[in-house]
Amino acid sequence: MTDVALTPAVHGVDLAPTAGARARRGLRVFARNKPALLGALILAVVLGGCLLGPLLIDTDPTAQALDLRRKGPSADAWFGRDQFGRDIFVRVLHGGRVTLTAAVGSVTVSAVVGCALGIVAGYYGRWRESLVMRLMDLMLAFPYFLLALLIVALAGAGVANAALAVAISYIPQFARVSRAAAAEVRHREFIDAARVAGVPHYRILVSHILPNVGAPILVLATTGLAMAITGVASLSFLGLGALPPNPEWGAMLAAGRDQLAVAPHIAVFPGVAIVATVLALNLIGDGLRDVFDPKTQ
Amino acid sequence: MWRAELSYVAKRVAVTALMVLVVTFVVFVVLERTPGDPAQARLGQNATEERLAEVRAELGVDQPLVTQYVRFLGDLVQGDLGTSYLNGRPVAEEIARTGQVSAVLATTAMAIAVVVGMGVGIVSAAHPNGWLDGLLRITVLTGVSIPVFWMGLILISFAAVRWGWFPAYGWGTPQQIVLPAVTLATFPLAVIARMTRSSMLEALGSEHIRTLRAYAVPERVILLKYALKQALAPIATIIGLQFGALIAGAILTESVFGIPGIGRLTVDAILSRDHPYVRAAVIFTTVAYVTVNLAVDLLYRWIDPRQRRTA
Numbered sequence: 198m199t200d201v202a203l204t205p206a207v208h209g210v211d212l213a214p215t216a217g218a219r220a221r222r223g224l225r226v227f228a229r230n231k232p233a234l235l236g237a238l239i240l241a242v243v244l245g246g247c248l249l250g251p252l253l254i255d256t257d258p259t260a261q262a263l264d265l266r267r268k269g270p271s272a273d274a275w276f277g278r279d280q281f282g283r284d285i286f287v288r289v290l291h292g293g294r295v296t297l298t299a300a301v302g303s304v305t306v307s308a309v310v311g312c313a314l315g316i317v318a319g320y321y322g323r324w325r326e327s328l329v330m331r332l333m334d335l336m337l338a339f340p341y342f343l344l345a346l347l348i349v350a351l352a353g354a355g356v357a358n359a360a361l362a363v364a365i366s367y368i369p370q371f372a373r374v375s376r377a378a379a380a381e382v383r384h385r386e387f388i389d390a391a392r393v394a395g396v397p398h399y400r401i402l403v404s405h406i407l408p409n410v411g412a413p414i415l416v417l418a419t420t421g422l423a424m425a426i427t428g429v430a431s432l433s434f435l436g437l438g439a440l441p442p443n444p445e446w447g448a449m450l451a452a453g454r455d456q457l458a459v460a461p462h463i464a465v466f467p468g469v470a471i472v473a474t475v476l477a478l479n480l481i482g483d484g485l486r487d488v489f490d491p492k493t494q
Numbered sequence: 495m496w497r498a499e500l501s502y503v504a505k506r507v508a509v510t511a512l513m514v515l516v517v518t519f520v521v522f523v524v525l526e527r528t529p530g531d532p533a534q535a536r537l538g539q540n541a542t543e544e545r546l547a548e549v550r551a552e553l554g555v556d557q558p559l560v561t562q563y564v565r566f567l568g569d570l571v572q573g574d575l576g577t578s579y580l581n582g583r584p585v586a587e588e589i590a591r592t593g594q595v596s597a598v599l600a601t602t603a604m605a606i607a608v609v610v611g612m613g614v615g616i617v618s619a620a621h622p623n624g625w626l627d628g629l630l631r632i633t634v635l636t637g638v639s640i641p642v643f644w645m646g647l648i649l650i651s652f653a654a655v656r657w658g659w660f661p662a663y664g665w666g667t668p669q670q671i672v673l674p675a676v677t678l679a680t681f682p683l684a685v686i687a688r689m690t691r692s693s694m695l696e697a698l699g700s701e702h703i704r705t706l707r708a709y710a711v712p713e714r715v716i717l718l719k720y721a722l723k724q725a726l727a728p729i730a731t732i733i734g735l736q737f738g739a740l741i742a743g744a745i746l747t748e749s750v751f752g753i754p755g756i757g758r759l760t761v762d763a764i765l766s767r768d769h770p771y772v773r774a775a776v777i778f779t780t781v782a783y784v785t786v787n788l789a790v791d792l793l794y795r796w797i798d799p800r801q802r803r804t805a
Binding site: 338340342343423458461 | 513760
């Protein structure tokens with residue numbers, strides 16, 4: 198009798214499809230979404246270029262060629278050369294590594310911290326929930342970009358600090374979404390069953406609550422990555438992130454702004470790289486939302 | 495009903511006021527912890543130790559933190575935001591001046607975003623899945639993906655440098671507002687257009703609209719009168735939520751176009767470690783932000799009475 202009570206699946210309560218079936222169905226929905234596929238393709242090109250490009254092309258991104266200053270795009274340098282004669286194509290590839298690493302690191306930090314706070318708040322409720330959510334409200338009282346600026350002001354300029362600032366200012370989003378998702382499953386029967394069976398809290402959190410908040414978090418992380426790229430590039434553009442001569446998309450744009458009248462291509466290509474990547478992530482994010490949205494199933 | 499509503503408003507205002515107080519404290523403490531000696535910043539590297547101590551006492555930075563905070567709050571209430579570490583000018587005047595510039599920029603941008611965004615969304619929803627809808631959707635998606643500062647640079651490089659339609663930099667004449675306002679409007683415009691389209695499509699699919707069609711009400715009247723009214727609440731919400739993006743955008747737009755607004759003041763003050771400016775700008779912007787959010791929230795309850803039941 199006892200094991201009947203402990204395995205709700207026998208009653209057909211809360212019976213979820215297996216993980217494999219869910220993943221296959223999700224992939225089918227995603228693959229039907231043409232814009233999302235296009236996004237995935239663009240992202241693959243950008244990622245592949247930034248990962249492999251610097252390995253295949255043996256040009257130093259900081260190497261100057263003063264006789265070739267501000268030269269437009271050509272077979273020699275596909276995206277042209279900047280005011281120091283540096284190859285912009287090579288700099289975009291290297292800069293992408295900096296920008297993307299910073300953005301991925303930043304989203305990882307805010308997702309891990311935000312979800313930990315949100316899940317604890319949503320699962321336990323009571324004072325833990327009040328404490329966490331009031332703290333998040335306080336952070337949300339600041340406009341997010343101003344909060345990031347303030348953190349960089351405190352920590353000092355630099356690409357790592359810029360990434361950290363973006364990470365911190367995005368924590369409340371993750372905390373809110375994961376709290377809502379955790380609070381929703383908290384009262385489901387399989388959680389009660391696990392409690393009755395004597396499974397400790399931390400194991401319930403990790404193996405039952407966490408998988409159930411995964412979907413909305415994945416969607417948020419995708420669009421959050423787009424936000425983080427823009428955020429890191431914005432801070433660098435203002436002179437608070439990556440510092441010259443190292444290539445970074447936002448910093449390259451800042452360097453190109455004085456050359457707009459004579460050589461607009463210096464500012465155009467890093468911008469195209471940012472727009473393409475952010476657009477790709479937004480397309481993928483929309484596609485994932487459709488996959489996880491119960492209304493489209 | 496009225497009494498419940500009034501006590502809800504009072505509660506929200508009280509919570510917001512408390513939040514503002516906590517924000518001022520956090521900003522104050524955080525900035526006091528930042529490395530860098532304001533006296534050194536004003537006098538330069540060659541200052542003597544006595545002169546440094548003198549200036550520290552004059553600025554009040556040699557007092558304990560709590561004393562400084564209480565004094566700061568007292569001054570704040572009287573509208574005194576201190577003087578700049580660098581040039582010794584009163585901060586309050588500068589904030590008022592730059593704040594006005596930013597308010598003009600943000601209001602113009604928001605007006606463009608609301609009018610054009612809703613227009614685009616309505617046109618899209620009127621012909622769903624047509625070529626125009628497809629084109630508009632691609633434009634809108636690109637609009638949310640373009641970083642503000644790049645949008646600004648592109649506009650300068652074409653509309654100012656190449657075609658010479660508008661000036662590239664500066665502030666003061668009506669022509670100088672155009673490019674920055676369009677730059678700042680891009681993101682909220684795209685978001686508003688997207689929300690208007692989906693919310694209008696939902697409204698157009700409702701039974702109430704089907705009945706109107708059965709009564710042969712002209713399509714344009716259905717679209718602009720009945721469906722729009724039904725679709726308005728979520729659009730109003732998304733418009734309210736754009737204020738945070740508007741602040742981020744204004745900081746960058748002002749930097750790109752060299753506009754003497756509060757956003758550029760903030761960045762310059764951070765780069766030069768001028769704490770009274772940073773503090774005042776951050777507090778001013780944050781207070782504006784929470785006030786607008788509160789106003790939007792209360793306005794929304796007024797537009798949509800269903801909200802009141804879930805107090």
